[in-house]
Amino acid sequence: MNSNKILQKTIELLKALVAFDTTSRESNLGLIQFVQNYLADLGIDSRLSYDADKRKANLFATIGNQSGRGIVLCGHTDVVPVDGQAWDTNPFEAHIADGKIYGRGAVDMKGFIAATLAMLPSYQSSALKQPLHLALTYDEEVGCVGVQTLIRDLQALDIHPAGCFVGEPTRMQVMTAHKGIRVTRCHVRGLEAHSSLAPEAVNAIEYAGRIIEQIRQVAVDLRTHGPFDSGFKVAHTTMQTGLIKGGTAPNIVPKDCEFVFDCRPLPQSNADELIGKIQSYAEKIKVEMRNIYSQADITFETLANAAPLNTPDEAPISYLGRALARNNLLGRVSFATDAGWLHQAGIPCVVVGPGDIDVAHKPNEYVEVSQLEECLGFLDRLRERMTQEVLLC
Numbered sequence: 001m002n003s004n005k006i007l008q009k010t011i012e013l014l015k016a017l018v019a020f021d022t023t024s025r026e027s028n029l030g031l032i033q034f035v036q037n038y039l040a041d042l043g044i045d046s047r048l049s050y051d052a053d054k055r056k057a058n059l060f061a062t063i064g065n066q067s068g069r070g071i072v073l074c075g076h077t078d079v080v081p082v083d084g085q086a087w088d089t090n091p092f093e094a095h096i097a098d099g100k101i102y103g104r105g106a107v108d109m110k111g112f113i114a115a116t117l118a119m120l121p122s123y124q125s126s127a128l129k130q131p132l133h134l135a136l137t138y139d140e141e142v143g144c145v146g147v148q149t150l151i152r153d154l155q156a157l158d159i160h161p162a163g164c165f166v167g168e169p170t171r172m173q174v175m176t177a178h179k180g181i182r183v184t185r186c187h188v189r190g191l192e193a194h195s196s197l198a199p200e201a202v203n204a205i206e207y208a209g210r211i212i213e214q215i216r217q218v219a220v221d222l223r224t225h226g227p228f229d230s231g232f233k234v235a236h237t238t239m240q241t242g243l244i245k246g247g248t249a250p251n252i253v254p255k256d257c258e259f260v261f262d263c264r265p266l267p268q269s270n271a272d273e274l275i276g277k278i279q280s281y282a283e284k285i286k287v288e289m290r291n292i293y294s295q296a297d298i299t300f301e302t303l304a305n306a307a308p309l310n311t312p313d314e315a316p317i318s319y320l321g322r323a324l325a326r327n328n329l330l331g332r333v334s335f336a337t338d339a340g341w342l343h344q345a346g347i348p349c350v351v352v353g354p355g356d357i358d359v360a361h362k363p364n365e366y367v368e369v370s371q372l373e374e375c376l377g378f379l380d381r382l383r384e385r386m387t388q389e390v391l392l393c
Contacts, residue, residue, distance in 0.1 A: 205247055
């Protein structure tokens, strides 16, 4: 391939992608339409699957023979907010300096998407033994939401890919596992009263505090007794409370309290069981509350749910990833990705992409040009292998 020409095309595409404000609270349809038009100009058809409000969409496209089990290159289109961050440049206008491309989403993960799009003509001109799929998702940053819609769409179409590379930033090292995420909101409803009559009321904040302490106790037990996986920076499952609000005045017993807690389970942990422990404890103290006020209540709502990933190191997708990366090291990452749900849907996955997660979500986010070059090399070696044999069949 003409590596310099494709690198320049990657940078051009990355600039265009960064210019779309695809913060998760916004629509991603502008970016999706841009990609769809780019694909159409190459003669590639694409399919969209929407969220319930039709404000966001996944994109799925196939290059090469439509039959057979293909390889998926997957990336999410949404980015985290820039609110309150001190950027040196406009975060939605890519800026190049010192071999780095700055902009929101440059590393997480529009750099990978740009590299993939730039490589598509090379795949088109190659005699692939199996199809190559492109999958772009929405709302990964708020709990891997869009990929679940994509999976249902692929299942309805009877498309069963042989494997998938999710291009989150790993400095092009193959990652075979990551933790999951479960974010839960708890609402405690009590009975308000003048604070001088506190024994006749149900203090929602105090009961919420007891549940929060139970969450902390479960977290301490996990930290002390495991299970453990030394491949992760934090080797155990974690739980913590991150948000809380309640009450109206110091002299009013609070009627309502709401808090949000998260669980980051290891692949071998069960988030349902851990959340179930908290809910069982809440049921016990709800009995106390209703002895005072029959309409007191405690409810739980799942806000985000991303599945963990645990691909065996000896799996064919892991072996292929190492061969393409030219690096025998395999690792684990603590952040969640779309790979968790894809893997659970029967699509073997590993995570490998350009750039460093340490600069993601921060002001002056960037991806190094050298990392984009490494990514293009990985993608070209995949192209070459796909012309020689059917992979992961």
